[in-house]
Amino acid sequence: MGKGWKNIVYMGLALGMLMFAVPRIDLADWSNLSTIFGVVWVAFALLIVAAHLHELLGVEEEKKRQLLRIKRMKRWQLQQTVAGKRKLLQVKR
Numbered sequence: 001m002g003k004g005w006k007n008i009v010y011m012g013l014a015l016g017m018l019m020f021a022v023p024r025i026d027l028a029d030w031s032n033l034s035t036i037f038g039v040v041w042v043a044f045a046l047l048i049v050a051a052h053l054h055e056l057l058g059v060e061e062e063k064k065r066q067l068l069r070i071k072r073m074k075r076w077q078l079q080q081t082v083a084g085k086r087k088l089l090q091v092k093r
Contacts (some may be wrong), residue, residue, distance in 0.1 A: 004056065011052035018045050 025038035054060075 004088040008057050011049055011056070014045050014052070015050045018042065018049070021045075 021038065022042060025042065026032070026035055027039075029035055
């Protein structure tokens with residue numbers, strides 16, 4: 001099972017748990033500890049769903065590619081410096 005499938009399965013399980021639990025939470029009595037626990041539990045379950053959705057959408061992929069490009073450039077610069085061919089390029093921030 002690939003990485004994408006795992007995220008889909010786990011997100012589906014978390015959504016299933018939410019569909020089962022949310023109708024059973026009594027929001028009328030906020031002084032009851034079980035209500036507070038239920039709301040916190042739902043918040044964590046939504047956080048899990050959001051994390052899997054974030055991974056499925058590949059939001060971090062572009063950032064990873066940019067970091068890989070920077071690492072390659074730094075490695076190339078170091079090789080050029082060690083070989084005495086060039087000075088290090090200065091990167092503006």
